Amino acid sequence: MSEDIRRIVEQYGETWDVDAPQGLVDEVLAANVVDYNPQPGQAPGIEGMRDQITLYHAAFPDLHLTNDDIIISGDRAALRWTATGTHDGDQLGVPATHKTVEFTGIDILRIENGRVVERWGESNGLKVLLEIQAI
16 A cells, blocks of 8 residues: 555656656546645646646746655655756746756645545745746
């Protein structure tokens, strides 16, 4: 059971990587996944998560994510991750700065029937926004 959860969590992290296989989001996330830390205006469910991943890929077209730690307890897992990318996309009114940035964060995921059904996430997004002069 924990090996199945580990595989799902590893794949979840991979969904944020620009080199993720096509369709991986649909394999990993439940259609009605609940994101407890949505971005402003994020749609609910898998569509909202897919839109956020697409937005990050547009802003950081070379975004790569590494799964640093995975801790499993029952049907939940904590994923500590690091991502790097170059801000080469003009998104949300922020012109490309061409700066390479490093994101770090922790996501807690609840797995049910082989898919992520709930997500809680925290990252150093404020630091990244400051680095690309978005605020």
